[in-house]
Amino acid sequence: MNSRNKKTAEVSDGPVSMADLAKELGVSMTTVSRALSDHYSIGPATKQKVLKLAKKLNYQPNQMAAALRKGKSKLIGVIVPYIEGRFFPSVVHGIETAARKAGFSVIICQSNEDVAHERKNIETLLNAQVAGILVSLSRNTRDFKHFEKVQKRGVPLVFFDRILEGDNVNAVVLNDREGAYQTTRHLLEQGCRRVAHFAGLQHLNIYKNRRQGYLDALRSFDLPLDEELIIYSDMTLEQGVAGMKQLLALPNPPDGVFAAGDSSILGALQLLKSRGIRVPQDIALAGFSNEGFTAITEPMLTSVDQRCEEMGQATVRLFMELVEAKGTPFYQRQVVLQPQLFIRESSLHSGKR
Amino acid sequence: MNSRNKKTAEVSDGPVSMADLAKELGVSMTTVSRALSDHYSIGPATKQKVLKLAKKLNYQPNQMAAALRKGKSKLIGVIVPYIEGRFFPSVVHGIETAARKAGFSVIICQSNEDVAHERKNIETLLNAQVAGILVSLSRNTRDFKHFEKVQKRGVPLVFFDRILEGDNVNAVVLNDREGAYQTTRHLLEQGCRRVAHFAGLQHLNIYKNRRQGYLDALRSFDLPLDEELIIYSDMTLEQGVAGMKQLLALPNPPDGVFAAGDSSILGALQLLKSRGIRVPQDIALAGFSNEGFTAITEPMLTSVDQRCEEMGQATVRLFMELVEAKGTPFYQRQVVLQPQLFIRESSLHSGKR
DNA sequence: CTGGATTACATAAACGATTGTGTAATTTAT
């Protein structure tokens, strides 16, 4: 059991510490530490010696010790509402990849769309001494209070996708408005004249912006806004079915639907097919998120890609900038990603009207 | 900047330490530490006092310090091949939920289906002092060497889904063989007499077992094995298309296909539809994984559900058992989850033959 | 009423790296 009684450090026993290296080389731990971190006060010859021995003994620094001393670890905390579907797993994938490249590990937390969980997650991450926190807000987060503690501690904070508007924060977002605008315009260009919209909860920036883009497009075609054509919901598949029913019951039903989410537009498609209404000939459809299934349905669904991977990478990049720009205190920045419209069969009128 | 010049601890400044509590109460840090961890040597009155003040000052223990001292953190490392599709995100979701309930955070690593990455992940996690490692093997992992270091350090190790067979390890797996057996039998019961199989890489337990289940079912119907009907591949959508073409080119094509993965069966479906071959009337189809899209295609695809969430939870449970059974050294256990067959249109012959 | 258990707490040494301060030795400037 006794592992410290050896003259020359052997590879045999567990973790090699800086003390081991120091003893072996007959220098102080300071020298070893500074040699490893390329400190100016260490001579090139000594540095070489240390590096070589470190490699030879396969020295692995104890992250915890460093974290304790420095008050910061090599961990990045990520808070997402949930880990399902296509979007969040992909963003997390992007984050993980970029973070690891920069020498960080990521801790995943879910808020389960609940601000109370979100608060707990913050606590957890803070006393895990994370180097930074990346977060996409839960659905019912409406204030900023629990994040102030993070800022007060000087822990870099970056939001992505779902953010609190108005507040001056670091964030990576998609240009949802532009995506919605392009999509709606596309429907209009295909000949639609009454385009309906499945809208999400309006306190969330993403859904508000998508609705705004929809309105922009209508205006650009000098079309009037008909509030009857906007259906607000949580955008589930079931609500897509219900919404479509509601639209069909209108005296003057739409000839196109743009949904702020793919599940709901899928619901609409299923309902239309069950009623024998042709897509896109009778009603054209387009969604948002470019979920995997959009390329599988018949007809395939037009949708907006959210650049999940890029968003993850950009979020980490922004975090890194914050880490490096340590001095500058109020360095706030927003990165806006451009969405990409994938036009598929569900919106392609070939020469209608 | 100076934060330690206060007689009574104020909530104002950052993290409250045990030393703060001790000073405030006029006891030693030992007492505080032990009171918080419910040590027998601390009187109930003192315990109460400490707990109360801790709550009042919102004391949050510094995980890093504890981890450093104890040599173990409250972190669980998870290594998965990738984070996409339905399976791994869902398992991770299950792991995350269960782990958090037990007071652990999870660190996610991807091996990108590469054993070299897997090795690096192990290193990363080990010197992050994780309390345990949960891993689903990369596609090209064929030996156990890099895991021996983990065991040597006494870090609990649990495999899930993709494991190395033969080795005596702790693992949570699906009964793939049973799932495949049931599915193939189902096809046979529906009247199929020539059932083909899209098989995956045979060195992976999951694909080997699925093939075995397929063979079991054939035998249970006294049907001969026709090697022509087994197509080996990586099971992508494209390979599903190609595989189906190959099968159709046979002098005596199959009347059913059971694939060890959903993507490939989707490819098969697409090809069949493009050729006007009816599913399930002419050829019945069934897949594996119960991906989201299986309920969306037309016809909907029969598939086997892998109990992703349960697998995640079971993996954490097994890990916890290992932690608690600290004394018992060679405590190895395998948990086998029962798959669930979801029968959908693609395999339902109504009275064929 | 004495000796051994039990209760309730304190002292201080870890854990492994980082870093402000100190100090020789060497180099450069004057």
Next chain:
DNA sequence: ATAAATTACACAATCGTTTATGTAATCCAG
């Protein structure tokens, strides 16, 4: 040749917990 600067390293405190090892005080049995 001497003061000043620079180079190259060591000492020791520190981060916040945990824990082995005391050590008083209280308690019960004999």
